Amino acid sequence: MGNKFRSIETKHHEERDAFFQELQRLDRRAFLRVAGISAGIAAGMGLRTPHSFQLVDVAQAQGTQPRFSFAYISDTHLYEQKLNDRFVRAILKAVDDVNGLDPQPDFVLFGGDLAQLGQAGELKLGAQILKSIKAPVRMMVGEHDWFLDMGDLWKDLFGAPNYSFDHKGVHFVVLNSILEKDFWTERKLSPMERMKIVAGLDNGIQSRFEVGGPQREWMRQDLAKVDKKTPVIVFSHSPLYKYYRPWNFWTDDADEVQALLKPFERVTVIHGHTHQMLSNQIGNISFHGMLSTAWPWPYAPEGLPKLTVQMNRPDPFSQFDGCGDGRMDVTEAGLVNKLYNLWERNPITVRASYLTSNGKQDVPPQTKLPSY
Secondary structure: OOOOOOOHHHHHHHHHHHHHHHHOOOOHHHHHHHHHHHHHHHHHOOOOOOOOOOOOOOOOOOOOOOOEEEEEEOOOOEOOOOOOOHHHHHHHHHHHHHHOOOOOOOEEEEOOOOEOOOOHHHHHHHHHHHOOOOOOEEEOOOHHHHOOOOOHHHHHHHOOOOEEEEEOOEEEEEOOOOEOOOOOOOOOOOHHHHHHHHHOOOOOOOOOEEOOHHHHHHHHHHHHOOOOOOOEEEEEOOOOOEEEHHHOEEEOOHHHHHHHHOOOOOEEEEEOOOOOOEEEEEOOEEEEEOOOOOOOOOOOOOOOOOOOOOOOOOOOOOOOOOOEEEEEEEOOOOOEEEEEEEOOOOOEEEOHHHHHOOOOOOOOOOOOOOOO
């Protein structure tokens, strides 16, 4: 007796398998015709695999400032290739997607957690792969890159973990937001023991992330030189708010950092770490979580920001479902329209107007599958 209670994922995979089996029996001329038809069917079903970023809604610039965009790749969690090449293939896809953009973005921001356990082979492999990106690459550090040697090799490869720069009328600030209070010395933990504790999602041993007093003072001095009407975009690995403490989706001194940004009219914070589609608005600051190329995290059981458009439940039989990269189009006002490029789902655009209207305008399409 057949099972009539098939899930949506099962139906999708059965149809996809049948399609590719049929292709094997066709000559090239017929293949082109059938492939075109099937692409249309798949698009109608909402199952079309995205190609590059052609579905981006590019913001219409106003005024005299030039329009520009940057791309964002994050959370690759590389092991050495001899141990696991899945994550290597994932970042290579992201690099190919970004290199396929036409026109090219002004720069690419890597959002942290290049390595899984901060080992030299992992970081150097990532550095080598990122060299193949056509556009200039700017780096941000994550906790997986840091806690084996407290950032020594990462800094040798990529430079200072916090810095700022101006680009076409926007002031950018890159933070090291994954600092922690010393929980390892008293316990006499080895560097790898320390690293593995921080790399875990759910433990009660590690401290919470923080930007820290010295870096906040650097940030205060940096922002003091910036006109309050200048759009400010901050890159942090962890979210600069308090989402869910038990998983360290949390920055302990987020309130103090937000206070430094409060005088500015337009502030956007973009972060990795959570491996999820996340949208939040606190006062004058809009927050955007970005996807991982390694794996998706589930949503926390509490504290999810209300403006979040949740991603589909990841398919446990697909290694890349729920993973992706993204693109930001910076508006003249310094806000961003963001694209979540889910590799095995339709791309989703979350426009700046959705956040600035507190969810009343340009509401993104809700997912049809349950969230995980």
